[in-house]
Amino acid sequence: MLSATPRTQINKGPHKAVQSQDALHRIIDESMVAHIGLIQEHGPVVIPMLAWRVDEHIYIHGANNSRLMRHFKQGNPACLTFTLFDGWVLARSAFHHGAHYRSAVVYGNFTAVDSEAEKDRLLNHFIEQIAPGRTADIRLSDPKELAATMVLAMPLTEASVKISNKGVNDDESDLSHPVWAGVMPYRTVVGPLQPAPDLAPGIETPDYSAAYAKHWKDGCRDV
Known part of the structure; x- marks a missing residue:
């Protein structure tokens, strides 16, 4: 069951809210790209980054000299969004056109993974998610490469999930309009x-x- 906080309360389209932790996991695992929001001195910034999940934590990685990574290492708050687009809903009226999608929003604070062995394990876990069995064949990261890489972790303790997967919702007065209606999957x-x-x-x-x-x-x- 997902956490219920003021930030995770879904007010727009609350019937699309899903409280399943498994649904959150599936969206993160299939997406693997997070748009990460932060506030900087010149205003808000949203940056897409690779992200992966191990159990109940999300991980991101980058160079030690990355300004974004240093920002989050300091414990500044972050918001991550994951979105999977599943198709268009084509209605008989312009107003009722829409989309099928699965989305998740995660709030929290990152902490640094300091152990080189743990960084190695987590990065290899990501490779295995992308290409199962590959870490048995490739050259694994050496100590210099691990030392140059920052890995940050965030617990999945505050998140919301929204899924839109219903069919056409035309007004009854439009049902006789002679045009095709339905879903165009993506x-x-x-x-x-x-x-x-x-x-x-x-x-x-x-x-x-x-x-x-x-x-x-x-x-x-x-x-």
């Missing part, structure tokens, strides 16, 4: 893999489809 497709031009001969193409289910190009199907 799907993200992953693959096929594109080899690097300098790839050595004889290296087999790996299979990372397990991480993407219906989104994998060879396995797309109607849902």
